[in-house]
Amino acid sequence: MAAERRRSPRQKRPGAAVTVLLCAVTTAGLYGCAGSGAPEPAPTSTSDGRSPFTGLPARAAPVLAVKIDNVPPARPHTGLGAADLVYVEQVEGGQTRLLAVYSGDLPERIGPVRSARESDIELLRQFGRPALAYSGSQTALKPLLKAAPLDALPPEDAPGAYLRDRSRAAPHNLYVRPGRALAAAPDAENAKDIGFRFGPAPTGGEAVNERTVRFPASRYTFTWAPAEKGWLVAMDGRPARTTDEGPVTASTVVVQYVTIRSSRFHDVLGSVSPYTETVGSGSAVVLRDGRAHEARWSRPTAADGTAFTTPSGEPLNFAPGHIWVVLAPRG
Secondary structure, eight states: OGGGOBOOSOOOOTTSHHHHHHHHHHHHHHHOOTTSSSOOOOOSSSTTSBOTTTSSBOOOOBEEEEEEOOSGGGOSBBSGGGOSEEEEEEOGGGOEEEEEEEESOBOSOBBOBOOOOHHHHHHHGGGSSOEEEOOOOOGGGHHHHHHSSSEEEOTTTOGGGEEEOTTSOTTTTEEEOHHHHHHTOTTOOBOOOOSOOBSSOOSOOEEOSEEEEEETTEEEEEEEETTTTEEEEEETTEEOEETTTEEOEESEEEEEEEOEEEEEEEOTTOOEEEEEOOSEEEEEEEEETTEEEEEEEEEOSTTSOOEEEOTTSOBOOBOSSOEEEEEEEOO
16 A cells, blocks of 8 residues: 555645745745736646646646545545645535545545546546546446546546445445556646646735635635644534544635536436536635635636636735635625
8 A cells, every 4th residue: 555655745734834935935936926027837747846736846747636525424535635636516415526636646545436527527628638536427427528538537447446445334435546546547647737826925815714615505614724824624514634634724725606507417316417617707715824815717718727816917826735626606
């Protein structure tokens, strides 16, 4: 098991003060700062030694996305704390699932793994050709996943990459070994620019200690922890923890307001699957350094990354570290 754990030489969690200080200085030079004119382009790979997903030191490595179960029986998660980037997506019944994105920093296992949705295809297009680990999907969706520009890795196509934890109840007990998953996806592309910019925070913003985002049947609360230099994540009123790394934190939280409509698919109970539209534009709120900044997001096509700007149109820098993007329903 230990042989499968691939750690990049990047810094520790955003909680370490030395990490924040180093990144605030070096990343600003690489990516530019809000209010200082047009920023330099972000790298299209990690050849410069920094991840385009986190702004932290990292080596070039393929992208693995994992669809993670998030109903209460699926918690605590495993491997979630190592994710560069976590998306929160609405699914049937107003519940949510997580799409965690990794590149280079791979834990021993990740999960519990659950099924993919049509929205994932559009969301992942900006990553080029990533690998996607998931378990099952609607039958009519399978051809779309196979035809999409990604390496689809359900258990039937990569059986050696998955295992069941018999101490937990099915279906919340399937886990993926990321090293083995990527070995089954030789065409998965390395991390590239998806629109994020890192550096000093924009001026202004509102001081906040806590922000809650609600879905019809779940809620997420992000609480600023000055000692950690990050946001503590809570799900449905309970602090989020992982089995391998403890509390879940994020350096930057993006609440991206999107259109969530009905798709043409449904689950086994007949509930219509929501479709989260991530191409287009709209409003957002970016939480970093204990402040909330109003923002705009724009993604012209599925192949484009998502740009976040201040109301005046300047690039809005994220704090280097792990990022959470909550794809919240428009008001």
